Amino acid sequence: MAWFRKPKQKLSASDRRDLPSDVFDKCPECGEILYRARLEQNLFVCPECGYHNRIGAEDYLRLLLDGGEYREFGLELRSADPLEFVDLKPYPERLAAAERQHGEGDAVRTVTGRLEDIAIALAVMDFSFIGGSMGSVVGEKIARLIRVALQEQRPLIIVSTSGGARMMEGILSLMQMAKTSALLAQLHEAAIPFVSVLTDPTTGGVTASYAMLGDVHVAEPGALIGFAGPRVIEQTIKQELPGGFQRSEFLLEHGMVDMIVDRRALKASIAKLLRHMLNRPEPAAAVSPG
Amino acid sequence: MSPAALEKEIAELERQIASLKQMADEHELDVGAELRKLEVKLERRRRESYQNLSAVERVQLARHSKRPLTQAYLERAITAIKELHGDRAFRDDEALVGGWARLNGESVMLIGHQKGRDMKENLRRNFGMPHPEGYRKALRLMQLAEKFGRPVVTLIDTPGAYPGIGAEERGQAEAIARNLREMARLRVPILAVVIGEGGSGGALALGVAARILMLENAIYSVLSPEGCAADLWKTASAKDLAAEALKLTARDLQRLGVIDEVVPEPVGGAQLDWDAAAAQLQAAMTRHLQALTAVDPDTLRQQRWQKYEALGAWVERQSKPRRSGKH
Ligand SMILES: [Zn+2]
Numbered sequence: 001m002a003w004f005r006k007p008k009q010k011l012s013a014s015d016r017r018d019l020p021s022d023v024f025d026k027c028p029e030c031g032e033i034l035y036r037a038r039l040e041q042n043l044f045v046c047p048e049c050g051y052h053n054r055i056g057a058e059d060y061l062r063l064l065l066d067g068g069e070y071r072e073f074g075l076e077l078r079s080a081d082p083l084e085f086v087d088l089k090p091y092p093e094r095l096a097a098a099e100r101q102h103g104e105g106d107a108v109r110t111v112t113g114r115l116e117d118i119a120i121a122l123a124v125m126d127f128s129f130i131g132g133s134m135g136s137v138v139g140e141k142i143a144r145l146i147r148v149a150l151q152e153q154r155p156l157i158i159v160s161t162s163g164g165a166r167m168m169e170g171i172l173s174l175m176q177m178a179k180t181s182a183l184l185a186q187l188h189e190a191a192i193p194f195v196s197v198l199t200d201p202t203t204g205g206v207t208a209s210y211a212m213l214g215d216v217h218v219a220e221p222g223a224l225i226g227f228a229g230p231r232v233i234e235q236t237i238k239q240e241l242p243g244g245f246q247r248s249e250f251l252l253e254h255g256m257v258d259m260i261v262d263r264r265a266l267k268a269s270i271a272k273l274l275r276h277m278l279n280r281p282e283p284a285a286a287v288s289p290g
Numbered sequence: 291m292s293p294a295a296l297e298k299e300i301a302e303l304e305r306q307i308a309s310l311k312q313m314a315d316e317h318e319l320d321v322g323a324e325l326r327k328l329e330v331k332l333e334r335r336r337r338e339s340y341q342n343l344s345a346v347e348r349v350q351l352a353r354h355s356k357r358p359l360t361q362a363y364l365e366r367a368i369t370a371i372k373e374l375h376g377d378r379a380f381r382d383d384e385a386l387v388g389g390w391a392r393l394n395g396e397s398v399m400l401i402g403h404q405k406g407r408d409m410k411e412n413l414r415r416n417f418g419m420p421h422p423e424g425y426r427k428a429l430r431l432m433q434l435a436e437k438f439g440r441p442v443v444t445l446i447d448t449p450g451a452y453p454g455i456g457a458e459e460r461g462q463a464e465a466i467a468r469n470l471r472e473m474a475r476l477r478v479p480i481l482a483v484v485i486g487e488g489g490s491g492g493a494l495a496l497g498v499a500a501r502i503l504m505l506e507n508a509i510y511s512v513l514s515p516e517g518c519a520a521d522l523w524k525t526a527s528a529k530d531l532a533a534e535a536l537k538l539t540a541r542d543l544q545r546l547g548v549i550d551e552v553v554p555e556p557v558g559g560a561q562l563d564w565d566a567a568a569a570q571l572q573a574a575m576t577r578h579l580q581a582l583t584a585v586d587p588d589t590l591r592q593q594r595w596q597k598y599e600a601l602g603a604w605v606e607r608q609s610k611p612r613r614s615g616k617h
Contacts, residue, residue, distance in 0.1 A: 078607055081603070083537045140602050165512045172548070175494075175602070178494060178598045205490075205512075212463050228451075233455065236454060255461070
């Protein structure tokens, strides 16, 4: 995959007209026309150039958990709109619209299940719910999941994708950074492994809390990962940002992530890491180099 | 009385007092009783007006060019600071200062954001916006305090962590995140005080404490009103609306359970009387620190964890059953 990334292009209207859009997709990186079913089979990684298309929380649950089986927690939690926040529309309306469109109550799903037969606690964020922003519900669901990890000695995996804090919850959204970090402090002291998986994009308050507090940081290729968003930085320094800035490869080079892992190898990589941290042997049949 | 009517009456009272004084001078009259009556009324109206400041006005006061900065409190509320420098890895970040200090004779580790007083100092101090090495210096000093069993006091006053190329290269997010986790773990008391601007994660990185105080006209927010306006209203001109909507004043934060006490400022704001502001702050810090130092390390940490674990506002709907997945 090219280190320099061309700006992402959405399918234009004319492109769409040329294609039966429910059957084919055009790769935003290499422009290859791809058969949708083949792309899906390939976990939405372009078979031609390796470009990782964004996928949803459900996809990661299926991808990471044995048999796609899990027990989900915190489904009953909803934001209480503590600020009675209204911008161009009231926050409860935004929440209701997101829930209708998305079928979920907020931007993270928290489950327990097994990954290569290791009992884990898993959180997966979803960027399509108000930009994967972290408010009280995301914070509380992750806090509860970490408590489960502590009680049941389950390694924790968090797959992050987020535009940052949920502004409509004001200071309480900021406090979710401290809340989740305080629980991770306890997990750290209990020496329960935590693997943070960073996917495109992970910025703001999520990066500046749990996403950067893993024992091991695993990034998907080409993911935007940073504290400040590129637009804010450009406005501040008043110059254009260099190509590849804040991409996974840049973070690896600067020592902020341990490895970049292709989505198709993500589950096996996490399993290997966990087995090291849990001091468990590699299963005999699965011993492979690496 | 509406804020506008109040302002009008204050101006009128000030005019009456001035003309009364002038008349007394010119005609050598004794107007003492009259004058006192007017002055008492003026004082009452000023107090009333000050208590009713809008969020927008508080933002202006929090950023006032004459507002006392960390250094001003160091010179007044604290004695004999031995400033310590550097993160031992990259450089010394002057947007954030810290060192051994004495508060009422007790040795404490004092750490604060430091804005500049003028353009020259602001360039050196990057307008109080730290880079990762600033947060790493802060953590180094906190762990130094922990080693010797001394409490940590932080003064928060920053527009935010600096958004720049070097800051990202050196892991701004990682530096902030690590401070959040390590402050939660620290085995000595932490007292945090928001003295001016509490700007987002860059403020929080000094703010994980079981007790948080806030000066009356300080603000603390997930994002600046300007940034929030641009993101949600799609226009910078909505910044006043955003300032109100964000609930970023000391009273708001107390109501939301984020801070524990509002420290009063001199009437009109701390910029009018630095000494009085520092004296109030010193008294509050002393009181809280005394309470915190009486607590054993394990309980201190428990209190900190409990405080943050309770923060947030959610409801539990019983409609949906717990879901199990099988594909
Ligand atoms: Zn491609």
